[in-house]
Amino acid sequence: MGAEGGGPATAPKAANDRLHHCPAPAKLNLFLHVTGRRADGYHLLQTVFQMLDHGDVLHFDLRDDERIVRTTEVPGVPEQHDLVVRALLLLRAEYARRHGGLPPGVDIAIEKILPMGGGLGGGSSDAATALMALNHLWRAGLTQGELMALSLPLGADIPFFIFGQTAFAEGVGEALQAVEAPDCWYVVLEPGVAVPTAEIFCAEDLTRDAIPVRIADFSRHMKTRGGLTGFGRNDLQAVASRLFAPVAQAIEWLGAYGEARMTGSGACVFCAFSSEAQADAVLTKVPAKWKAWKAKSLQRHPLWAVMQTHQDVE
Incomplete structure (x- = not known):
């Protein structure tokens, strides 16, 4: 294109x-x-x-x-x-x-x-x-x-x-x-299925009563655990895994290398690593049936400078 x-x-x-x-x-x-x-x-x-x-x-x-x-x-x-x-x-x-x-x-x-x-x-x-x-x-x-x-x-x-x-x-x-969140590398797996968001949120077995957490809870966890051990969970993951077997398979496979979890309502699965070399090592082992890639975390949107031209007036 x-x-x-x-x-x-x-x-x-x-x-x-x-x-x-x-x-x-x-x-x-x-x-x-x-x-x-x-x-x-x-x-x-x-x-x-x-x-x-x-x-x-x-x-x-x-x-x-x-x-x-x-x-x-x-x-x-x-x-x-x-x-x-x-x-x-x-x-x-x-x-x-x-x-x-x-x-x-x-x-x-x-x-x-x-x-x-x-x-x-x-x-x-x-x-x-x-x-x-x-x-x-x-x-x-x-x-x-x-x-x-x-x-x-x-x-x-x-x-x-x-x-x-x-x-x-x-x-x-x-x-x-x-x-503040981890400054790290991620390996992301694309399981090859498109997960409809509405189907996940409408599922009868979706848990909807999580106890609210505070931003301080997340920040404290990031500092004490180094950012690579995930905080909380994804409440949509169990439903997506049940409805879409490739999601569950990707989580299980990537979980052998760290704490793997689904993002959003699915289908992609990710795991954090402290270095690019670690991410590269995992990428070489990904089964051919999945598309996989690495990416570094961003603290700012690449168009941040454009946004600041039109920043809110204090």
Whole structure:
């Protein structure tokens, strides 16, 4: 998939009319507890989100008209359903409300690296990157907090990526506090199945009564255990393992090398290592039936500098 996207050749654009090679990093849920369920059916969660230096890459070119166009195919995701396009339509409407007219259109090319239904936040991360990039290109002027609020109706993970740092999350995932987490390497296995989030959360045997923890509990554990021994658990893991045998198999295999667990609602499985060499050694042993890769933890989103241009006013 080309970095420039499809379509006929056009005259070169000025640097302020494009943003290319914008990272949309993967995330891991270092733990995920389900503490209850709201009257509207949404589940109450506690988790720690951490980003990885591995993910999708997006490219944006402003157009001479007002259309928002995805120039690359994303298998299984029609353009009108793509979170990137939906997020930019929201941002465009907010721009029009504030500035009294529509901004230029944009061509969006997506290099899709992260798997669908993997629990790595791929679609949400893409949408967050698009919002940050176009807030900058359009000079829309939204603060970080305003972008987070704008994106929340599309998905509870999107505000985290805009928040842009390792976070302790509560509520449906939207109440975020910065927290320190392991600076380490991860091996991530893709079991080869897409796990539908709704199916996991609707399961009758899902545990929904985890005792709430405090951010101090997580921080204390990281300091005393060195960060590589996992805190808590993933309450969705047992359900996903029961419904999708490849998830259970991946957890069992990777568990021979450390504490392996599933991220999000699945299907991907991860394990932390203190060095790249340790991660490399495990990668050489991964069975051919699985795709596997290594990634380093990120403390800040790669577009952090762009976000700070539109930081909240104290």
